[in-house]
Amino acid sequence: MSVRRLIVEVDLEGLNVAEFCRQHGVSTWLFYQLRRRYLAEGEAGLESRSRAPQMVANRTPGWVEDVIVAERKRLEEEGWDAGAATIAFRLPHLLPAGMAPPSEATIWRVLSRRGFVVPQPKKAPKHSYRSFSAERANECWQLDDTDWELADGTLVRILNIIDDCSRVVVAAQALATCTIAGAVETFLTAANSWGLPARFLSDNAKAFRYGVAEAVGPWGSKPVIPVPTTPRPAARWNASIRP
Numbered sequence: 001m002s003v004r005r006l007i008v009e010v011d012l013e014g015l016n017v018a019e020f021c022r023q024h025g026v027s028t029w030l031f032y033q034l035r036r037r038y039l040a041e042g043e044a045g046l047e048s049r050s051r052a053p054q055m056v057a058n059r060t061p062g063w064v065e066d067v068i069v070a071e072r073k074r075l076e077e078e079g080w081d082a083g084a085a086t087i088a089f090r091l092p093h094l095l096p097a098g099m100a101p102p103s104e105a106t107i108w109r110v111l112s113r114r115g116f117v118v119p120q121p122k123k124a125p126k127h128s129y130r131s132f133s134a135e136r137a138n139e140c141w142q143l144d145d146t147d148w149e150l151a152d153g154t155l156v157r158i159l160n161i162i163d164d165c166s167r168v169v170v171a172a173q174a175l176a177t178c179t180i181a182g183a184v185e186t187f188l189t190a191a192n193s194w195g196l197p198a199r200f201l202s203d204n205a206k207a208f209r210y211g212v213a214e215a216v217g218p219w220g221s222k223p224v225i226p227v228p229t230t231p232r233p234a235a236r237w238n239a240s241i242r243p
Contacts, residue, residue, distance in 0.1 A: 003024050003025075004034055005046065007026070007034045007035065008034055008046065060102055064095070065110045067091070067095065068087055068102070068110050068111065069111075069114055071090055071091070072111060072116055075087070084104045084105075084107040084108040085104055087107050087111075088102075088103070088104040091107070134163075134165040135165060137163055137166045137168075138163065138194065138197045139164065139165055139197065139199070140198065140199050140200065141162065141163055141164065141170065141190075141197040141199075142162045142163075142164055142200070142202070143160075143201070143212070144159075144203065145158060145159045145207075158172060158174050158175075159171070159173045159174075159182070159183060159186050161187065161200075168194075171187070173186040178205065178207050180210060180211030180212075184207075184211045184212055184215045187212050187215070187216065191216070196216060196220070198222070200221060200223055202223070202224075
């Protein structure tokens, strides 16, 4: 016999309801609620009820979905593009003034739910994504520089060097411009504190591919960038800084 059936059929005379509920793993609220439902609805009162709210606050109203579907059909019949972006552009003119239209993503979900978007698994990317993060600290550093505006409006370049495994910022240097000399000096200063990495990863900026690659190559730190076959003249940097 199910617990629900037992609850509605048990005799209350002399019954310790709280102890009964503890033994069967139910709340006293459910105990009395089921008995009330059974008296009012019969067998239907024993069925589980969904706890989902009857109305979802952020759910797109049904009549708005109907407007989206109608516009989709109209655009298709007239031979226009009928995608979510086009409908999103047209929707403000179709809704009451002052009403915020649904986003493009919401329109796409409405069309999918109404059966207007047919899944096409064949269009999914054939390749899989892999993470190539280093397995050990100092196995690989990542170099990149970004623009930054100071409080007085001066534009500078911030050179960040991050350990690929631990994500430690081994260097963060503000430079007027990211020159070869500045990049090499920042890299070697970090190497003095952390040791040289086995390799480093960067883009094809000249300061990295010509400067840093040539400066640290003799010590065995290999760049993961295309290095030109014809070397450029060595840049001038502080000769006292060595890893």
